[in-house]
Amino acid sequence: MAHEGGRARFHRLRVAAVDRLTDDSVALTLAVPPPLREAYRFTPGQHLALRRTVDGAEIRRTYSICSTAPADEAPSSLRVGVRLVDDGAFSTYAHKEIAVDDELEVMTPAGRFTLDPTPTAAGTDTAPGSEPAPATGHYAAVVGGSGITPVLSIAGTLLERAPHARFCLIRSDRSTASTMFLEEVADLKDRYPDRFQLVTVLSREEQQAGLASGRLDQERLTTLLPALLPVERVAGWYLCGPYGLVQSAERTLRTLGVRRERVHEEIFHVDEGPALDRQAAPASAPTPAPPHSTVTAQLDGRSGAWPVRDGESLLETVLRNRPDAPYACKGGVCGTCRAFLVSGEVRMDRNFALEAEETEAGYVLTCQSHPTTEKVELDFDR
Incomplete structure (x- = not known):
């Protein structure tokens, strides 16, 4: 990167x-x-x-x-x-x-919703928490709307660099007129007819050929995916788009026995509302913030400590004192503000960006994190 x-x-x-x-x-x-x-x-x-x-x-x-x-x-x-x-x-x-x-x-580029098809790793899924891919080098994506954007880069690069890899793209859009990158996806199909499989589902428009219109919900995906490709042999699944579609696809893959480390998600649209995320909600009520908290942050080799104002996220506290702190969406979606929690404890309101392996390793989204201990230490450089 x-x-x-x-x-x-x-x-x-x-x-x-x-x-x-x-x-x-x-x-x-x-x-x-x-x-x-x-x-x-x-x-x-x-x-x-x-x-x-x-x-x-x-x-x-x-x-x-x-x-x-x-x-x-x-x-x-x-x-x-x-x-x-x-x-x-x-x-x-x-x-x-x-x-x-x-x-x-x-x-400069950021994000971990990635597949790096280097010559030494052709057919190997190198996203966080992944394992070496099977010899087939088969990959698949379920995308909705503008979720095609990163997958277009992933599929195009993989097919160009790894001559034995295959890619199946299942995309959902409202109508043909609203479908982004139609020509670019068609070009992939023309260039790699034997290695690129395209399935298009339109939710608000009937097609002359192909699948019937309608939403790609969990019930439909459970029937569709095994009919399209050998689900158990797919090295990496890439799910990208609106929250509802990504969650339906993730639950489908779990039902079909796909291992968690082979499923990678990026949410593009999240409705405001309950603090839902890709991880299970805690069984008990969240720990309240202490009356006075201090955050210490390491950023670009320099460290500082500052009091957290009432209701502030840790990112907001750091930004008041270090305007160069990294962030982009402030919605718990992009992951740009990720930092390592060195000490203390925090409560994350939402998390649509970090994989379970990252949170287990100690990383947090600072834009969604609030202190639950009097002292919290973060490292943006790790």
């Missing part, structure tokens, strides 16, 4: 192209100048945080890279997909204002 051994940073990149994909989505191509190319080397599946300031307020949003990762050289350009969100502060700006030759503030 670009930021291993160092924290992700923002740089200004020129917009090289703005391509309209659908009525409510665009693709932005960002040119990477030679001095910054190594910093923007990425693993397929990673995302970029884009930043702008409006009336003195900073806005950050994360968008997944859809480009195929170069095998040897660092990338000279990066492409991301942006879906328009109702009243979206950044997506509206991207659709109505961003033009070629504009400059955007772009963080």
Whole structure:
């Protein structure tokens, strides 16, 4: 990853192209100048945080890279997909204002929803907590809407670099007109007809051929997946899109006996409401915050300790004193604010980003964490 051994940073990149994909989505191509190319080397599946300031307020949003990762050289350009969100502060700006030759503030790549098909690991799933893949090198993804974006990079890079790997893509969209990256996915099918399998389900439009319309719920997936591919031999499952679809697919795979370490999830849309997450809710009521707490944070080799104000998350406390602390979504979805909990205890309101192996190892999402002990120590550098 670009930021291993160092924290992700923002740089200004020129917009090289703005391509309209659908009525409510665009693709932005960002040119990477030679001095910054190594910093923007990425693993397929990673995302970029884009930043702008409006009336003195900073806005950050994360968008997944859809480009195929170069095998040897660092990338000279990066492409991301942006879906328009109702009243979206950044997506509206991207659709109505961003033009070629504009400059955007772009963080170096981050994220762990990845598959690295290096020559020495062709057919090997290298995502966190994974095991060596079976000899078949078979991979699969279940995606909804803009969840296609990181999977397009994963599938394209894998098929290009690992000549014996296979990839099955099950995608769900409302209609053909709303489907992002139609041409790019069709190109994969043309280039790798024997190794790339595509199944499209439209929830609000009948198709002349293929599956009947309707939602991809758990009942339907339980019947569909075993009919499409050898579920037990798939080396890595990549689930990406709205929370409901990802959870339905995850429960289906669990029912079908797929091991947890082979399932990787990234949530793109989470409805506001109960503090649900991918982990089981605690059996007892959460521990209340102590009246006075202090957080000590290690960041970029420098350490500081600050009092936590009432109701603040640990990230908010750190940002008041270290504005360079890493974050993007503040919603418990992207994982950019991840830190290692050195000491003390915290309560995480939501977690849609960290795998169980990461939380068990001691990592927390600082944007969702509140202290439950008087002293908490974090390490952003680990």
